[in-house]
Amino acid sequence: xxxxxxxxxxxxxxxxxxxxxxxxxxxxxxxxxxxxxxxxxxxxxxxxxxxxxxxxxxxxxxxxxxxxxxxxxxxxxxxxxxxxxxxxxxxxxxxxxxxxxxxxxxxxxxxxxxxxxxxxxxxxxxxxxxxxxxxxxxxxxxxxxxxxxxxxxxxxxxxxxxxxxxxxxxxxxxxxxxxxxxxxxxxxxxxxxxxxxxxxxxxxxxxxxxxxxxxxxxxxxxxxxxxxxxxxxxxxxxxxxxxxxxxxxxxxxxxxxxxxxxxxxxxxxxxxxxxxxxxxxxxxxxxxxxxxxxxxxxxxxxxxxxxxxxxxxx
Ligand code: PMV
Numbered sequence: 230x231x232x233x234x235x236x237x238x239x240x241x242x243x244x245x246x247x248x249x250x251x252x253x254x255x256x257x258x259x260x261x262x263x264x265x266x267x268x269x270x271x272x273x274x275x276x277x278x279x280x281x282x283x284x285x286x287x288x289x290x291x292x293x294x295x296x297x298x299x300x301x302x303x304x305x306x307x308x309x310x311x312x313x314x315x316x317x318x319x320x321x322x323x324x325x326x327x328x329x330x331x332x333x334x335x336x337x338x339x340x341x342x343x344x345x346x347x348x349x350x351x352x353x354x355x356x357x358x359x360x361x362x363x364x365x366x367x368x369x370x371x372x373x374x375x376x377x378x379x380x381x382x383x384x385x386x387x388x389x390x391x392x393x394x395x396x397x398x399x400x401x402x403x404x405x406x407x408x409x410x411x412x413x414x415x416x417x418x419x420x421x422x423x424x425x426x427x428x429x430x431x432x433x434x435x436x437x438x439x440x441x442x443x444x445x446x447x448x449x450x451x452x453x454x455x456x457x458x459x460x461x462x463x464x465x466x467x468x469x470x471x472x473x474x475x476x477x478x479x480x481x482x483x484x485x486x487x488x489x490x491x492x493x494x495x496x497x498x499x500x501x502x503x504x505x506x507x508x509x510x511x512x513x514x515x516x517x518x519x520x521x522x523x524x525x526x527x528x529x530x531x532x533x534x535x536x537x538x539x540x541x542x543x
Contacts (some may be wrong), residue, residue, distance in 0.1 A: 239344065241364070242264065243264045245504050250378075251481055252450075264543070272319055289416055303340060307344055307364075307366060325338075331417075331506060337383040361384040378391045403542075413489040432479075445475055449471060449472060473490055476502065476507060489501075489512045493525050493528065
């Protein structure tokens with residue numbers, strides 16, 4: 230295959246699901262935002278050894294070990310999707326400031342970054358939609374049948390209204406200005422595949438109860454979109470709180486996530502909820518302004534948990 234250069238780079242953004250993780254799997258609209266932190270992939274030509282992957286991303290202890298097999302599977306899927314031979318002598322290095330943990334889109338960010346770097350290295354000239362499709366193939370190595378919401382945020386950036394369907398729908402949503410958030414990390418690596426499977430099982434067992442919750446989630450997505458478009462931040466926060474209750478109802482939150490959500494609310498967050506697959510991983514608090522962001526971040530840190538101070542709508 231033709232190489233453009235001896236070295237190439239690509240970026241993939243982390244993400245924060247603001248509304249309707251899990252529900253999105255069942256074609257209910259969700260709202261996701263890229264965050265400022267990203268993974269950077271570098272591809273370099275080597276003399277031998279086929280494709281090698283060096284992972285130097287900062288991560289929750291145990292995260293990389295736990296995901297190693299998934300990562301190998303994912304890389305193979307990306308190479309296949311891009312028609313790149315496993316025998317090509319290449320070194321792919323992953324770095325960047327995105328702290329890898331469950332719930333922040335670390336796997337999608339790495340898939341997007343790798344696809345972008347390989348595209349540049351081999352001078353393929355792919356557009357964002359093609360990069361997004363390749364990143365989605367890579368995500369399957371981690372999640373089985375992901376909805377595609379994570380790789381959309383990683384690839385396109387900004388804030389997105391995302392609906393899974395035969396063909397996924399993305400619509401960019403614009404915020405008046407970026408808003409500070411705090412993401413609190415439980416420090417526990419979560420298994421999104423198992424969390425998604427748990428919801429499926431309970432949904433089949435309690436169809437009526439789940440149908441009601443799913444209807445509430447659908448209504449909430451539209452209200453949240455209206456509130457974001459009207460820049461009604463108080464309302465957005467209130468709806469995030471409601472979304473957290475719905476996620477509790479489908480049993481994907483846990484004690485640590487609930488405790489961190491409560492801590493953030495008590496410290497003045499406008500709204501707070503778990504984010505991502507749940508059962509470990511991250512929660513998010515809406516904290517407009519540097520001062521409130523710092524207050525909420527400190528309250529979580531004082532409980533001994535790691536936080537990320539970042540922004541949505543960037
Ligand atoms: O655990 P994460 O951050 O990859 O988020 C997964 C989001 C889910 O809605 C739970 C699953 C999916 O495929 O959308």
